[in-house]
Amino acid sequence: MSRAQRKIDHIRHALSHERELHNHFDDIEIIHQSLARLDFNQLRIDMKVGELNLSSPLFVNAMTGGGGEETKAINRDLALVARETGIGMAVGSQMSAIKNVEERHTYAIVRQMNPEGFIFANVGSEASLDQAEQAVDMIQADALQIHVNTLQELIMPEGDRNFTQRLDNIQRIVSSIELPVIVKEVGYGMSMETIETLQQIGVRYIDVGGRGGTNFSKVENMRRERPFASFNNWGIPTPASILETAGSGLHVFASGGIRNGLDGAKALVLGAEGFGMAGSLLRVLVNDGINSLIEEVAHIHHEMKMVMMLMNAAVPHELKGQPYILLGHTKEWYDQRIQ
Template identity: 55%
Template structure:
């Protein structure tokens, strides 16, 4: 099977994939503020994350490209939505276009449709520094994602089996490119130890890509003759991964949350427990393909309106304020964090006043 055909397989299976019922977000409850003392007109959604200025706490996370005309059309329409709503947008892995130059147009369309927006390039951890530079130049990217997908590759029939020296390659890329590097998991979460390793080589942005969103183990299992069922429930739930990542001693690293965000309340919870921004992919893809570009624009506008309402209820006028709102962590999430030696009481004792 060609790389292009595999790319389209991933889209087809992602559209059919049912999001896992992961209730870790339900373990997080905000403490109600009866006197928030602000208006909805006071709320601002724009903020900076590292060197990137974002007009919204949500962005369109990596999905596709490199699969011919069908992936070209998806990226074109996503770029139009990003332009019209002011969202940043990441493309899917560009290795297909680096190895087959005829696929470059499926990625280049993103910058053509959104000439002034924040566009994020994407490669896997197998990439060399010169390939990273090529990916950034291909779409005049403002940042570069390096994705980690060990479980996907191990489940993929034709996937990689050697993950040695990945950290060294990422370090070389961080030193070689002139844009911020975001290291991203693809749906299995990052542990505190992983984030500490990345911080030690100069990575300043991580996307935890937690368990709960598009499940690439399930997608790859559908392409196998014999399923590796033990990988279907593998991973760290997104809220737990955000808290693990934000608990490291090096506070210079910024956390992005992605994986299974179901709506505005999950977005605000993700920020409250440590994320600087929230990436969404599967929900946006399904809305675009099944309901069209206009509906996707409306859904993003609705998300912004609902985030604003929730922030008003909390008394939070900015993204930074959300991180000071008190909340309670219970259930399996509390148990996991307690076992890992992470103190959850600090979340309940803080104050936005």
């Protein structure tokens, strides 16, 4: 199967498979504060995360590209939504366009549609420094994501099997590229051990990419004659993975299973500085169109600001450390791993 066809398969399977019955963000309850002291209309959601100046904690996380006109159309529409709502946007892995120049237009469309927007380039951890630089140049990116996806590769019939150089690749890119580099998982979460290793090689930004959103074990298993179904529930749920970052000093983004502005606010309360959404946004776009997705982003922002109002947080950073309790699986995880 060609790489382009695989990209289209990923989109189709990601839209069709069912999410987990339990969302681990339901294990977090923010403690209500009755005495509001702010003006809702004066709340601000723009923020600075390290070197990144963002107009919102929310961004469209990496989804697609490299699958011909179908993926180009998706990236075009997502870029238009990002432009109209002022949120950042990451493209999917650009390795396909680096290896086949005919696919570059499926990514370049994002910058064409959103010339002033904040855009993340994206490569896999197999990328060389030269390939990372090509990805950045291809879309005039403001930052670079490096995704790590070991289990997805192992389940993927045509996936990689040799990971001996991956950490060296990441270190070389982080130390050489002037733009901020975010190392991200793709749905399996990051442990404190992984985070410590990344910090030791100079990484300053991570996206924990936890379990709970698009499940790439299931996506890849749908493409196998004999699936490795025993790995369909592998990984660290997103709230637990955010908790694993405690005390690291890294700039943390959260993604994986964030459904709405309340979940996004919970991620910020736990310690993240921004949150990405992918599959849930794509579903609105595909089913209901661009205008509906623009309205959805506005609704997510409004929900997040409602939490800020209830917590007397004038800016998103002030949500960090607000009082909360943990329930269920996340509480058990915290007790055994974090406390």
